[in-house]
Amino acid sequence: MEELVVLRLGHRPQRDKRITTHLALCARALGASGMVYSGERDSKLEEGVRDVVERWGGSFWVRYTASWRRELREWGGRVVHLTMYGVPVQEAVGEIRAWGGPLLVVVGGPKVPGEVYHLAHWNASVTNQPHSEVSALALFLYLLQGEEALTHTFPGAKIEIEPTPRGKKVKTGKL
């Protein structure tokens, strides 16, 4: 994927801190380049994500935008909006993958403006049931990339885990 970025709409620092952090970390772990978020600016959120990148490696970035509309309009590629109202992601993903250029993945907040549905090239649903932005994003990134989603590497890591069937092993660094 040439460029894969997540746009998180309508962040509210009090209420959404952990959900938005989980979205960013999920995006990073599954190979996105970065995450833009709208709503309210949240320096603690940004610090938390940057701290993970500093320790766990890679070049994932996070930044605030005062205008999600501008982000959508000025994005030099295509846009997929994850929503429980959209067409089944498993049906849309072949076409999305075939596009192959820069992809912006929009993940909603509490009330997504109708305009988003129209600015997106695809509105895709990860089931038509209520669950979580985090699970929707994770499943979309997996379906998009296949097993490659689970094997990204993170250059410059200070901490690396050694997979083990029992207990905890750290290959590099300290948790």
Next chain:
Amino acid sequence: MEELVVLRLGHRPQRDKRITTHLALCARALGASGMVYSGERDSKLEEGVRDVVERWGGSFWVRYTASWRRELREWGGRVVHLTMYGVPVQEAVGEIRAWGGPLLVVVGGPKVPGEVYHLAHWNASVTNQPHSEVSALALFLYLLQGEEALTHTFPGAKIEIEPTPRGKKVKTGKL
């Protein structure tokens, strides 16, 4: 899957309310039968999940346990613990699927006791990077079931979505 249940460890009502709710809804949407949680009892969490089931259908249940140890010991099947220290889930899942009997999926809280790693039949990692319990659970349930994970039905629903490429359509009921 004969019986598929999630055990969420160490719930803290203040801090984890939304994460644990998202875990339960993710488990439900992707076909689990129910979720047990330990830590602190949280009637609001339970009410929120039951309210979703009441409106969106199916028979997903949620209950508190005062002893995760007892749940693990008395579980009449096998146990998979999702942890970033475990063996890659994509390598373990074939064996887990082949088991085919009742499966308890343990999802950690902040500090998982070492005993859990030993009581589990599998410790499986969804990448060895930090991300989210919610994305880990979603990806595990998808890898376990394949595309079937995304097409579960929920009898008795008062609300049903009609998938659509633009905007929102509700087939039954009111949001």
